[in-house]
Amino acid sequence: MQRDVFAAIADPTRREIITMLASQPLNLNTVADKFDISRPAVAKHLKLLKECGLIDIEKRGRESFCSARLDGLKEVTDWTAKMRAFWTQKLDALEVFLENDQNTKQDKSYE
Amino acid sequence: MQRDVFAAIADPTRREIITMLASQPLNLNTVADKFDISRPAVAKHLKLLKECGLIDIEKRGRESFCSARLDGLKEVTDWTAKMRAFWTQKLDALEVFLENDQNTKQDKSYE
DNA sequence: GCATTAGGGAACCTTTTGGTTTCAAATATA
């Protein structure tokens, strides 16, 4: 049972699948037809995406309908936003520091 | 030359490194000491992070000072935000659709 | 009933990933 959303979106094919399914639900073969790789390969990607909660796979008769369930991406958005905010804040603090004290040569500071 | 930011943040160790460096710059050995894995292993992660632009490595004497440079994460934030927005919008549209027409079945066309 | 279609799943293969140990080079320091 994979569950790392970061690993799930690391693969370009899986990101494409997500993009496709975000616009509309599709069955497995329809998804597979969009790629050059084999159906089992796509099925594996879909299974992984399901296991980490990014898509639903609903069986209807002999067909598997796949649909996006992208609230799991919040974890990624949150982390990246937090990192960038932290970093930007550091840069701002540095800027203020440099503006207020041009003479001090603090050689440990960066940029 | 790796350059996929999505792949870069797929590894938990690399995410930890990024988190560490977001709060303050550190030299290679200091980073390595925080982990149970060997120094060369950490050095490889740092090198990869540098190659995709998420950190800087500045050499001073015999030391390598590493600092965060997290604007590259914008690509990730943008993509995830876009997907989630798209998905939320679809959900809203679906809700309206269901409210307005309970009987129509969805078609299978893509794109 | 029979052929077709959609998908599941096993077995297998190759490349990548993440890790290791070992050694050499360069810089600091006593």
Next chain:
DNA sequence: TATATTTGAAACCAAAAGGTTCCCTAATGC
């Protein structure tokens, strides 16, 4: 100068990732 510190880099390894082919089962359509 001799020694310790910090890193770079090579060689190697095991496991995971991503892919393939082949075959089986179960709905569906005729």
